[in-house]
Amino acid sequence: MENESTATSLKLFIVLSRAYKAINEHVNKVIQAAGLNPTEFAVLELLYHKGDQPLQQIGAKILLASGSITYVVDKLEHKGLLNRIACPKDRRVIYAHISDDGKKLIQDIFPEHAEQIDKLMSSLTEEEKTAAIELLKKLGLSAGKF
Amino acid sequence: MENESTATSLKLFIVLSRAYKAINEHVNKVIQAAGLNPTEFAVLELLYHKGDQPLQQIGAKILLASGSITYVVDKLEHKGLLNRIACPKDRRVIYAHISDDGKKLIQDIFPEHAEQIDKLMSSLTEEEKTAAIELLKKLGLSAGKF
């Protein structure tokens, strides 16, 4: 442990990991109870809230390797929750488009999902949450650049 | 989205997830460059810093299923980085004990590991890190209780 900064950073890393894992453990239960795994939910929710996305963009946004995207999108397509749509401008590109069933599923799950997250965060005041958001945003953005 | 609190909580969840993943991605590279995967590192580091542990305790501490513990400990044992030691008091229990080679490896990796985490956190001031630690500690503890 070379210096003070390193010690603080290590501690931050530990509490960040613990908080993430503790929260995620609970969040995943709600999602899995709906018959999706966390990755499938992340993809569907992205499409629901942000509209059609090229597969590659999905991978970039939820941090998943290209091969895994193919796998997850296949599964969601087989379940009838999304469709692949060829891009007319660039034939390398394939868009994922959420289906009506997919929309219904997200509409079913999302309120409970949001409510649970709010419950899990309820130990912080609004001001503390806002402060945490700013700090973590800065951290995530700069860490992403290395 | 029912209310203001929920919206803030969802945003916090998102930035928390992204920060965690962005940081972890880099941290894992250092570990993998040393020939370990993140779980193997977590086990060895636990043994290094906290001493011998029953396999079951390892699983509890790094949140891994029993079947996975067997798998990871097997790998570390084959690499000569730890040994299984039978508990004389309770013949169901097996301790994992870090070997001299395992100690050497952690001593090799840990400084760089710590330095990299410090670098990844360098966009925050010491005060900001301390603030983030407090907020995340509170969050992780309360989320763990649900």
Add this chain to the structure above:
DNA sequence: TATAATAATTTTGAAATCGAGATATTTAAA
């Protein structure tokens, strides 16, 4: 226009993880 470099997706094989069940041991209860 060819050719090469870049880009998006898919394929493939290997690794990591989980959950359920199997085995062995210990503890508690009848």
Add this chain to the structure above:
DNA sequence: TTTAAATATCTCGATTTCAAAATTATTATA
């Protein structure tokens, strides 16, 4: 003491993920 319940580890099969290579399409360059 015998039985039942609980505990620790391991085995097995299935799922999820990644990394590298393959395929197809586009863009830039000679």
